[in-house]
Amino acid sequence: MSDTPDLTATTGTAAGIAGYWDAAAPSFDEEPDHGLRADRTRLAWERRLGSWVPSGPLDVLDVGCGTGSLSLLLARSGHRVTGVDLAPEMVRRARAKLAEANRPARFLVGDAASPPTGGERFDVLLARHLLWTLPEPEAALREWIGRLRPGGRLVLVxxxxxxxxxxxxxxxxxxxxxxxxxxxxEDLSAVLRPLVAELRIELLGEDPELWGGPVTDERYALLARV
Incomplete structure (x- = not known):
């Protein structure tokens, strides 16, 4: 018997989780750091992504992509973006957002912890505010690292x-x-350090432009190379 949490036993069915985020999708972009509607917030994320993701074009996998706001910034930078989200309504909105901006990208409905991309490998894997939702986050991290090419980058916000x-x-x-x-x-670094070649932390909590205003909790980017 496995000692790890089971998705259906601990957090409801996958359909229930997808339903939760489907219901959240219509108002998701109202959060300043989700919709990136304010110029200064969008520009703040553009600057950060530009420093985290090398110039390309590169193949980028955006897991837990939500409505596709970061996918759009990456596509505008010329990267080839694949987004994955469990919630069909999030994926629908991401597709519409990229189409409206006339930017190519591929969006798939599926489990971000085990993206439905087959044997494809990517140069960068991006996840933002996702790990807390996963019943087996350490297994997901190992899975994500396995989706990267040698020298690939893991970007976790x-x-x-x-x-x-x-x-x-x-x-x-x-x-x-x-x-x-x-x-x-500190805890996330301890899990990842044995699995990657390089790792650094960039603190984000003191940059209010990223969040649409000041925040008081811990926020950071973990940047690793495999």
Whole structure:
């Protein structure tokens, strides 16, 4: 018997999780760092991505892509982007966003922890604010590293989130998720350091332009090379 959490036993069915994020999709871009509608917020993310992702074009896998805002920035930089999200409505909106901007990209409905891209390998894998949702985040990290080409880059935008007490609760059983509420830079580094060739942390919490205003919780980017 496995000691690792089971998706259906601990956090509801995959359909239930997809339903949660489908329901969140219509208002998802209202968050400043999700929709990137303000010029200064969008430019702040453009600058960061430009420093994290080498000039290309490169093959980039955006896991847990949501409505595709970061995918769009990467596509505008000339990269070949594949986005994956479990929620069909998120994927629909991502496709529409890129089409409206006349930028090519591929978006797939599927589990971000095990992206449905077959044997393809990528130069960069990007995940933002995703690890807390996964029942087996360490397994997902190993899977993602396996999707990268030699010398490929892992870009994880993560943190420990302030508890707001607002909004709808996550799916039933979420309290057993290993990294519910986020994961600190020290803990995430300890998991990844044995698996990668290079690793560094870039603190993000003191840059209010990224978030649409000041934040008080831990936010950072973990940048690794395999």
């Amino acid at each position: 993560e943190g420990r989130w302030r508890e707001s007490g607002q909004g709808d609760p996550y799916v039933a059983g979420a309290e057993v998720l290993p990294w519910l509420g986020g994961v600190g830079a």
